[in-house]
Structures are given as structure tokens and as C-alpha cells.
Amino acid sequence: MGVAMVAHVLVPTSSPAEGAPSGPLPTSTPSAASNPSAPGTLPEQLAATRTTTPEQAVRLALDGLGGHHGRYALAVEDLTSGRSAAYGSSTETFTSASIIKVNILAALLLQTQDRGDRLSPAQRQLASDMIRVSDNDAAQKLWTDIGRRQGLDAANARLGLTPAHAGQTGPWGLTRTTAGDQISLLKAVFTQDSPLSAASRSYLRTLMSAVTDGQNWGVGAAGAPGDPPVLKNGWLPDGTPQRWVVNSVGIVERAGHTLLVVVLTDGQPTRETGIALVEQTAATAVEALVRTP
Secondary structure (H helix, E strand, O other), X not given: OHXXXXXXXXXXXXXXOOOXXXXXXXXXXXXXXXXXXXXXXXXXXXXXXXXXXXXXXXXXXXXOOOOOOOEEEEEEEEOOOOOEEEEOOOOOOEEOHHHHHHHHHHHHHHHHHHOOOOOXXXXXXXXXXXXXXXXXXXXXXXXXXXXXXXXXXXXXXXXXXXXXXXXXXXXXXXXXXXXXXXXXXXXXXXXXXXXXXXXXXXXXXXXXXXXXOOOOOOHHHHOXXXXXXXXXXXXXXXXXXXXXXXXXXXXXXXXXXXXXXXXEEEEEOOHHHHHHHHHHHHHHHHHHHHHOO
């Protein structure tokens, strides 16, 4: 990440640094959401609470997961039904890590639209590297192109996000974000109610649909089995020895519903623990939301 990736110096040698190729990840224990026919699992719980609101159903399901490391916030919005739910504070901030790369590209595309221009071939290659393989050098160059923090904040005011919580010269990966802001960004990327053009939205979706193997874990676990993930993940040490930030944002299809999903975490003892938490909470929350009567 250059200056922006000072935090990468802290990466333990036993865990892959962000943007580097990684091997197969441990498979987390399937949650009740992934096995809806199992006795006493989520569908039966929901059947017994017909008056439960979507928000209550998601909270009930996630409370049932038991203990976890660190903290996390989740937000999910069902574009099909209009329902939404959150777990944890939607305004509590977390370190962005590489999910901010979607925000950087959205800002660049918005600026390009304003000029009536297109991304240059070099910028398109950088954008592909930044999203598909989470290349930090590419992100640093495009961060500079958008005008760093000032350019990001100007774009975010139009995209429906609050200003990034970082100093003007601070590393892009250490900006702060909220689950609520990430849902707003996903709306700008994946819905028509957006200052981004249809071409810009399609371009972002194409790149998020082609994340390299080893980095395609995350909220895609909440989608229908076999569906290719459309997402961006981020991970880095959170400044405390052996503690990790692990985030994932994206769009999934489940049971005839299209849903935007955000999970932000920190204080994770390992990257793999964070991934398991992200996937389990995303799958559980989406299952609860689409099955609530």
C-alpha cells in the first residue's frame, strides 16, 4: 500500500498479507442457516414467532450463534421486499481495510462522468488489479488520482455516505467506515437510484464478480449455493498483536430475493477466525430476513 499500507508491516508471517495470493481457507462449521431442514433451526424458530419483525428475526438468529471474538456489525437490505435489518450499531466505526477500494473506484468513476470522459487504459488496468486481486499499489495510484481524502469525501457526499474518518494524509486502508455507509455505497453501486451511470455500475459489478480465487470468501456465503460471489473483502492487522480486521461487502441472491450485505469486524484473533465469523453471520442474517413471514 506504500505509505497507505504501514499496517502491513505488522502482518504475521503465518497469515497472508492483504492482496497477496492465499491458499485454501478453513471451512467454518455450517450454521443453522445453511441447513434449514435441521430440527430446531431457524425456520422452526421463525414459525414459532409469527409476529417477529425482520429486525427481530435477524437479531434472534444472530444471538443464537453464541460467543465470538472481537466485535462486529452487520447490515442487510433486501432489494426485493424492501426489508432491512442490522446487528450492532449502524454508526459505529470500523477500519475500512480494502473494502474502501470499491469506494475509491466509485469516486473515480463519478469524477470521470463529470468530465464527460472515460477511464484511461492505464486506469482500467489499475481498477481491475485493485478490485480483482486487491492490489495495494494500484489502489494507492487511484487514491492519488481521486484527490485522496478530499476527493473521496466530495464523492461520498453525492453517493450518500458520511465523510471518511481519516486525516487528509492518512493511509486509505485506515479510513473508518460504518455498516450504514457501506449499505449506502452498495445501493449506489447496485441500484438505479444512484449518481453513477448504468455503465459505471455495470463496470463495478463486473470487477466485483471476478475476484480472484482465495479472496472470494465472505458475504457470498449467504447466497444461493453455486452462485458466483459479487463482493469485495478487506483484512489487515488492527494494530494490536494477533488481532485482525476482517470485512466483506457485496450483493447476493437467495430464495428469489436480491440482498445487499455488509459485515465489518475487528479484534479477530486470526484472519481465518474473522472469515468464519463474516460468513456465518452473513448466511444466518440473510436466511432469517428472507424467511420471516
